[in-house]
Amino acid sequence: MIQTETLLTFGVYLVFLLAVGWYFYKRTTDIEGYILGGRGLGGWVTALSAQASDMSGWLLMGLPGAVYLGGMNEAWIAIGLFIGTALNWIFVSARLRVYTQHTDTLTISSFFEKRFNDPTSLLRVGSAVIILIFFTIYSSSGLVAAGKLFESMFHINYSFAVITGAVVIVSYTFLGGFMAVCWTDFFQGGLMFFAIILVPILGVIDNGGISVIESEMAAKHIATSLFHDGSGNALSIMAVFSTMAWGLGYFGQPHILTRFMGIRSVHELPKATMVALTWVVISLIGAVLVGMIAIPMFDGLKGGEQEKVFIYMIAKLFNPWVGGVLLAAILSAIMSTIDSQLLVSSSALTEDFYKKILRRDASEKELILVGRLCVLVISIIATSMALTPGNTILGLVAYAWGGFGAAFGPVVLFSLFSKKTTWVSALTGMVVGTVVLIVWKNMGLGAQMYEIVPGFFANFITIYIINMIAPQKDERILSAFDNMKLGLKK
DSSP states (O other): OOOHHHHHHHHHHHHHHHHHHHHHHTTOOSHHHHHHGGGOBOHHHHHHHHHHHHHHHIIIIIHHHHHHHHBGGGHHHHHHHHHHHHHIIIIIHHHHHHHHHHTTOSSHHHHHHHHHTOSSOHHHHHHHHHHHHHHHHHHHHHHHHHHHHHHHHHOOOHHHHHHHHHHHHHHHHHHHHHHHHHHHHHHHHHHHHHHHHHHHHHHHHHTTOHHHHHHHHHHTTOBOSSSBOTTSOBOOHHHHHHHHGGGGGGGGOHHHHHHHHHBSOGGGHHHHHHHHHHHHHHHHHHHHHHHHHHHHHSOSOOTTGGGGHHHHHHHHHSOHHHHHHHHHHHHHHHHHHHHHHHHHHHHHHIIIIIIIIIOTTOOHHHHHHHHHHHHHHHHHHHHHHHTSTTOOHHHHHHHHHHHHHHHHHHHHHHHHHOSSOOHHHHHHHHHHHHHHHHHHHHTTGGGTSOTHHHHHHHHHHHHHHHHHHSOOOOHHHHHHHHHHHHHHTO
16 A cells, blocks of 8 residues: 555645646747747756656666566667767757758758758658657557556556546646646656666665675576676677667657757757766666666566566665655656657647648647647547557557657758758658568567667668769758858857
8 A cells, every 4th residue: 555655745746747837838828839938948958858758767667677677688778878869969959959940940840841842741741640650659658657657656457547647747738838848857857867866776785786686687597798698698799789779769759859949049058968968878877777676676577567666666665755756756757758749749730730731820829729639639549559458668669769760860860961862862761761660560570670770771771872863952952051050150
């Protein structure tokens, strides 16, 4: 039975999130404010909200669960993610911020259309469809995590737990839009950081140190090395590359890219980059340690139960008051991603379908209302998917993450670094990457190689070849690209 102290702490935290949503509800007056916060984010808020929305429930539940079952082999995921995070902040953030302002675009889909001057709107509508499909899957992974958390805490039915989590998350996203999402993510990122440092430290002490934990792992034939499996066999280069390939996904994640678009100025980015990279490296190390520490603490967890090791560890190591704060950190990880995904999906429906196709002369008030209604619709679909028994957090995240990386990653990179790219090559690459990923996944080849790898490189090679055959010749687009580079120097 859950302790009263834990319940009170948890309840106060939820009320705080709703208060933030209400605060920004009263201050959101136009669609740019709802979708991008008027491009007014500071460096710290940008950094912590970007990383909190990136890591999600899989950081505190999915990744520790994978390490619990597979050992140190799974830490290659964390290494790949750190490299991808660093490259994204260093090479993508500034160019995307400047270019989206120059093109006066609020979504990734509209940026693609204006960047390449697509006369058919297929690039914009196609990318919006991909966003809706994969973010619905991604959001459902967060609701699975919320369901498992509420189920463990309150001992309630899993389905009811999923619905409860959805109601809380949707409420403040519905109300406050981008600024509510970013500021709640800022606080949630700080809380996650606190939890992912404190829990492993006490866990290591409670288990007698790292050497004792490694001995227990070896006794259970669980890998204690990055380079060998639990039986001592060397990992293949292909296996390592496939696991590290999670890092390729960063270049195509709309909920992270929108943080770059919304920062106040490119001059804020160096500070934001340092904050983000410090946060992510410490958090990933902590998550891997949680998975390792759980091995001697809890026996025989499987079938999705392994993704609750962080929850079980908190209950064992902390008093109810502190436990309530740390459990709120798990909910923070979950919420900080779902709210961003709901908002980006809502933006795609509002800007790229409703305004573009149905109501070009829609008022600001009407667009905000449509955006809020879209949040509700998408959340209902994601919730229904999350109610399916047997779904794991990491499995759902892997598919959606790979989908965005394969569909958008190369298109984003070519849009920011190549003058030659045309709307034809961008659209063709996006379609080819998406199709290859889906076919690869459905043929069951994901066990041999994570599907993001063939999808990403099929997209990249397709764009490169078409650029060689039919490069960009529109002087307006070439001039706009040069102006973007000049804008980086101001």
